[in-house]
Amino acid sequence: MKNDIILLGHGSGGKLSHQLLDELIIPILSQVAQSEQNDAAVLEGITSSRIAFTTDSYVVDPIFFPGGNIGDLAVNGTVNDLAMSGARPLALSVGLILEEGLKFSELREILTAMKAAADKARVKIVTGDTKVVPRGKGDKIFINTSGVGVFDHDLKPAGNAAKRGDKVLINGSIGDHGMAVLASREGLDLQSEIVSDSAPLNALVAKLLAEYGAAIHVLRDPTRGGVATTLKEIALQSGVDICLNETTLPVNATVAGACAILGLDPLFVANEGKLLVLVAAEVADAVLVTMQGCEFGEQAAIIGEVTDVSGGRVMMRTAIGGLRAIEMLAGEQLPRIC
Amino acid sequence: MKYSSEYRDPQLAKALVAAIARNVEGFDGQMTLMEVCGTHTMSIYQHGIRSLLPTQVRLISGPGCPVCVTPITYVDQAVAYARRPATIVATFGDMIRVPGSTSNLLREKAKGADVRIVYSPLDAVAIAEKNPDTAVVFLGVGFETTAPTIGGSLLEVERRGLSNFFVLCAHKTMPAPMIALTSDPELKVDGYICPAHVSAVIGSDAYRPLAEQYGIPCVVTGFEPVDMLRGIQLLVKQVVAGEARVECEYSRIVKPQGNLKAQTILARVFEPCDAEWRGIGSIPASGLQLRAEYQKFNALSALPVEVEEAKEHRGCLCGEILKGKVTPKQCPLFREACTPEHPIGACMVSSEGTCSAEYKYGG
Numbered sequence: 001m002k003n004d005i006i007l008l009g010h011g012s013g014g015k016l017s018h019q020l021l022d023e024l025i026i027p028i029l030s031q032v033a034q035s036e037q038n039d040a041a042v043l044e045g046i047t048s049s050r051i052a053f054t055t056d057s058y059v060v061d062p063i064f065f066p067g068g069n070i071g072d073l074a075v076n077g078t079v080n081d082l083a084m085s086g087a088r089p090l091a092l093s094v095g096l097i098l099e100e101g102l103k104f105s106e107l108r109e110i111l112t113a114m115k116a117a118a119d120k121a122r123v124k125i126v127t128g129d130t131k132v133v134p135r136g137k138g139d140k141i142f143i144n145t146s147g148v149g150v151f152d153h154d155l156k157p158a159g160n161a162a163k164r165g166d167k168v169l170i171n172g173s174i175g176d177h178g179m180a181v182l183a184s185r186e187g188l189d190l191q192s193e194i195v196s197d198s199a200p201l202n203a204l205v206a207k208l209l210a211e212y213g214a215a216i217h218v219l220r221d222p223t224r225g226g227v228a229t230t231l232k233e234i235a236l237q238s239g240v241d242i243c244l245n246e247t248t249l250p251v252n253a254t255v256a257g258a259c260a261i262l263g264l265d266p267l268f269v270a271n272e273g274k275l276l277v278l279v280a281a282e283v284a285d286a287v288l289v290t291m292q293g294c295e296f297g298e299q300a301a302i303i304g305e306v307t308d309v310s311g312g313r314v315m316m317r318t319a320i321g322g323l324r325a326i327e328m329l330a331g332e333q334l335p336r337i338c
Numbered sequence: 339m340k341y342s343s344e345y346r347d348p349q350l351a352k353a354l355v356a357a358i359a360r361n362v363e364g365f366d367g368q369m370t371l372m373e374v375c376g377t378h379t380m381s382i383y384q385h386g387i388r389s390l391l392p393t394q395v396r397l398i399s400g401p402g403c404p405v406c407v408t409p410i411t412y413v414d415q416a417v418a419y420a421r422r423p424a425t426i427v428a429t430f431g432d433m434i435r436v437p438g439s440t441s442n443l444l445r446e447k448a449k450g451a452d453v454r455i456v457y458s459p460l461d462a463v464a465i466a467e468k469n470p471d472t473a474v475v476f477l478g479v480g481f482e483t484t485a486p487t488i489g490g491s492l493l494e495v496e497r498r499g500l501s502n503f504f505v506l507c508a509h510k511t512m513p514a515p516m517i518a519l520t521s522d523p524e525l526k527v528d529g530y531i532c533p534a535h536v537s538a539v540i541g542s543d544a545y546r547p548l549a550e551q552y553g554i555p556c557v558v559t560g561f562e563p564v565d566m567l568r569g570i571q572l573l574v575k576q577v578v579a580g581e582a583r584v585e586c587e588y589s590r591i592v593k594p595q596g597n598l599k600a601q602t603i604l605a606r607v608f609e610p611c612d613a614e615w616r617g618i619g620s621i622p623a624s625g626l627q628l629r630a631e632y633q634k635f636n637a638l639s640a641l642p643v644e645v646e647e648a649k650e651h652r653g654c655l656c657g658e659i660l661k662g663k664v665t666p667k668q669c670p671l672f673r674e675a676c677t678p679e680h681p682i683g684a685c686m687v688s689s690e691g692t693c694s695a696e697y698k699y700g701g
Contacts, residue, residue, distance in 0.1 A: 186457060247348075262457070263690075265384070316386070317386075318384070318385045318386045318563070319346050319348055319351075319385075319563070320346065320348050320351035320352070320355075320385055320386075320387075320390070320563045320564075320567070321348060321351065321352060321355070321386075321390060322385050322386020322387055322388075322389045322390050322563075323386045323389045324383060324384065324385070324386040324389070324699045324700075325698075325699050325700055326699070327697065327698050327699075
């Protein structure tokens with residue numbers, strides 16, 4: 001294409017729009033032949049009695065960060081939202097809001113990352129939309145992804161299903177995504193680079209549900225607000241108390257160091273490739289071993305347990321044996337991390 | 339991380355907790371120890387230190403959070419600069435949510451003001467260099483820990499020949515408020531956990547008047563849990579023995595005479611002045627103002643703005659909380675009208691504020 005940046009005309013619906021779609025977006029993202037491109041995607045062969053449907057918008061700044069970019073983040077985020085309901089992600093829509101002046105090379109890199117992420121998660125991008133806003137009215141690119149998933153089982157893991165005695169597991173180190181974005185944006189000169197954990201978790205979830213079924217009570221991805229906020233939500237939804245053990249909480253040393261410098265608590269920092277699993281105590285050790293054997297689960301750990309059924313409280317047993325409360329993130333710890 | 343992990347050793351911590359319990363055995367009554375550093379406040383909450391102490395030992399928080407002790411008039415001045423055309427307000431993050439009389443910097447930013455969060459005054463200098471036609475007003479708050487970096491940044495501004503960088507100066511110094519609080523008949527502090535970073539600059543000798551003239555034990559302490567417990571143990575021992583000395587638990591960083599280089603920068607750029615402390619009032623010679631030769635960087639004189647009349651929120655007990663007279667839970671606004679999302683007082687805004695810590699970790 002002749003132009004190397006997005007122009008307002010690329011959102012006009014006219015010739016430039018068609019060029020953008022036909023020459024850049026569709027060749028990268030879509031497997032649908034031009035003759036089959038209609039106003040809506042038709043999903044064939046869904047026989048499940050329940051489907052999951054979700055949507056999320058991505059406005060991360062900066063749009064490129066160590067470990068990913070806004071494109072794969074947008075795919076992984078929606079795939080994970082579907083997976084946390086227990087569904088098998090099937091198809092995604094992509095809404096692109098482009099700012100006048102965005103470089104084609106950047107858009108191409110983002111689209112390529114989206115395609116790679118969709119392939120990795122085994123989902124199809126089946127429909128989409130592109131709009132262009134004048135320079136200064138957006139921030140390079142915003143992406144909305146919606147997703148549909150189907151249930152291959154009748155399990156219903158949910159935030160209100162935690163039970164007394166349940167163990168709390170996480171699939172790896174916390175705070176990596178939020179700190180990768182912050183370090184990248186602020187140009188923090190750290191000894192070793194912090195890399196976002198952005199990843200699709202549907203395969204890991206599918207394996208856990210297939211092997212442990214109804215013993216998997218809660219699945220949640222601790223994105224904005226971090227592990228602390230997500231666990232507090234689960235405690236309130238289920239009406240239980242949760243106690244975390246600080247010594248078993250996996251935190252990458254560089255993330256811990258960066259958090260210390262900036263006065264942040266990794267418990268409140270966003271993750272994009274992590275899930276919290278609350279499971280019946282009797283299967284917890286086996287679930288841990290299964291998770292550790294899966295991609296994106298190698299560093300899994302048991303980080304706490306449901307201690308009571310009365311309060312909706314989350315507490316932390318600190319490394320020195322003290323006890324403190326954990327509340328939801330108040331305000332914004334890090335602006336625009338997803 | 340090894341260096342810090344040693345100061346988080348659970349076995350060492352347990353031994354110190356046991357030692358504190360032994361120290362207070364047979365002690366009749368209760369002792370009140372005050373920390374005057376926001377990072378200490380957070381450390382106490384974050385590591386659950388209160389839950390490990392015997393009931394005779396009570397920890398209260400004092401005026402150690404620089405954002406919390408900044409008067410509302412200062413926030414109103416910052417808001418006025420945010421509203422000023424062709425002006426960038428550069429600030430450490432905590433300040434942007436502190437409520438002024440009718441607005442705050444976050445709200446002004448949402449309305450279009452150019453307010454930028456920086457992690458170092460030198461970042462603000464870089465902003466000034468990149469925007470030569472715009473006035474950059476840096477919000478100079480904080481104790482002796484931050485003041486030298488701001489003094490250093492002004493020397494850098496001079497070196498680079500910039501004429502668009504200004505400081506809205508509200509620096510405060512220790513240990514003046516600690517002495518002021520000891521003179522308050524309503525407050526009984528039995529010992530001070532002296533600030534770590536501030537002490538690294540001013541030196542542990544700075545607290546000798548407190549111990550020698552006012553008879554209050556002082557221990558300079560680091561932030562790690564083992565540091566905190568060791569500092570508390572040293573204080574408890576002094577209180578039980580009826581002694582009053584300055585001890586330094588944090589000698590790996592803090593020297594008796596402090597950091598002479600930082601003190602030199604402070605003395606070159608600033609001079610002492612009376613300062614208004616939110617909730618406490620004016621304390622003689624407890625602040626820093628720019629010396630005459632650096633007045634050209636003083637935002638207030640170089641860039642006059644109209645500032646609204648200050649109005650404190652009725653019912654907010656930040657002042658009493660900063661003096662350690664009431665705890666956050668005793669404030670009628672706490673968790674009700676005043677939350678981190680909608681803070682009314684500065685103690686709830688700052689990440690180092692007592693109310694913020696109580697809200698976040700207090701359960």
